Amino acid sequence: MKNFDRREFLKLAGAASLGATVGGSAPVQPFPALHHNHLADPWLEIDLKNMAWNLAQIRQRAGNRPVMAVIKANAYGHGLVETGKFLEKQKIDFLAAGKFHEALQLRESGVKTPLLNLGAFSRHEAEEIVRHDISQSVYTDDFALLAEAARKLKHSAKVHLKIDTGLGRVGVPHDRALPFIEKVAANSEIQIEGIFTPFTEDDEFDRVQLERFLEICEAAKQRGISVGRRHAASSAGILSFPASHLDMVRPGIAIYGQYPSVREYQARQIDLRPVMSLKARVMYVKTLRPGDSVSYHRAFVAQQETPVATLPVGYSDGYPSQAAGKAEILVQGRRWPTIALVTSNHTTINVTGAEGIKIGDEAVLFGKQGGNEISAEDVAAWAGTSVYKILIGMNPLLPRVYLET
Incomplete structure (x- = not known):
């Protein structure tokens, strides 16, 4: 699998930044067709x-x-x-x-x-x-x-x-x-x-x-x-x-x-720095009406108007299903709570209070964004497991982007 340098990766990432916005009047557009899974699917960044x-x-x-x-x-x-x-x-x-x-x-x-x-x-x-x-x-x-x-x-x-x-x-x-x-x-x-x-x-x-x-x-x-x-x-x-x-x-x-x-x-007898980050892009945004539900068995039912964003990442990628409802995910540098279930390919977050979250925005499931960070240890704690299982459990088929600078 080809590894992209950071400049090419960011250039490609910019191509995905267009799309529907939370709270906007325009209809939600499907995620644009892209040539590289780095944008359409979740990916790992490995900081060498x-x-x-x-x-x-x-x-x-x-x-x-x-x-x-x-x-x-x-x-x-x-x-x-x-x-x-x-x-x-x-x-x-x-x-x-x-x-x-x-x-x-x-x-x-x-x-x-x-x-x-x-x-x-x-x-x-x-x-x-x-x-x-x-x-x-x-x-x-x-x-x-x-x-x-x-x-x-x-x-x-x-x-x-x-x-x-x-x-x-x-x-x-x-x-x-x-x-x-x-x-x-x-x-x-x-x-x-x-x-x-x-x-x-x-x-x-x-x-x-x-x-x-x-x-x-x-x-x-x-x-x-x-x-x-x-x-x-x-x-x-x-x-x-x-x-x-x-x-x-x-x-x-x-x-x-x-x-x-x-x-x-x-x-912390020595200063260790996490090497892996798990990222995805917002694939869909909408506002739930009271009574609308999300996921199987109506796992989440909205009690009021609730803006949500769906990410194309789930337990088939290695993100633990046990973290559902407890985990938080970074978008635009802020933490947003997960709702409903983590399914094989989708995770949904409640973005109430967001300003302009749109399709293509980067989401960080663990790693840094802006001045905020969610650690692999956080995800492990939410899932009731160990950080070993989180890292080793990442799907080998996920694209891995290696950063040296």
Whole structure:
């Protein structure tokens, strides 16, 4: 999908500014035919200068240790390849993908930065992993598939040992980790590039986890085994658990300008700047008469004359239906309440008191407009969910406009 520069985007946006006005006598005209979905449909703006800012803040907080940026789940909704390429320009030390197909897509797009696949892999994928110089998370005897592929391709396989110190999802259990490490290290075709563990983000138990992890690393060292870089700190650890920074840090959500929990958001130990904004354009305006209704099951019934504006955005785009009736949306720099339901493709706002809202006006579902801002955290709170789900839930097919200036 083509990405437009800001000048072209604003030029196109201006073409959509004509249309009916709230309270005007002219009949409402249909949304004009446009050639680019940026105007007819919702879009995401990805502020890359804010991403660079966040990375600099993380590096400083981590004492300039190497950084492995986690770009799983389509880079938390921000666009996998574009984010990977931008972070490569920022001289990121390592990237981490959530699944093999993400890692392969990054390599095939030309990303050359060291890259870890956090996900599982098959026998066929083992060969592709070695062939494309992808590092692989290992925690079962499937590492032998990598050794086999390495022998066939005459190229070493790089691995990071995943240790389960208490999160309990996947990873070699900490009390059985040393024999596993010895088994992996005995393979000359395999290069142990790193060892890592994920935390539960329970403060007291995280300290127990770190102690377990360091004991394993030390035991391997005593046996003459190099385990490479030790990494444990995700975004929460970077912000709240300095002892876990070790040899490399592994931020995810913080790269995208979001805090991992309410606690970190309130503490704001570093200044993170949101990278993503969700925008749309007003597609229809009208004034409801008393008794008129909006949406299925007459979810909203007007008690008096009520000017409303409809936006072409809904839960199919990733905007949460649970936010209906609680969320606010920016148009002309002011907050307007949502009414009725958030349906698959439409959201309606009450614009009582507006002056001249018209078809084509920009609407900001989260992001900044004028001197006002609605955050992704606000949307998450209205929907009773987490900011992770808001960002990752953005439809991959939504146009993404990348802003660097």
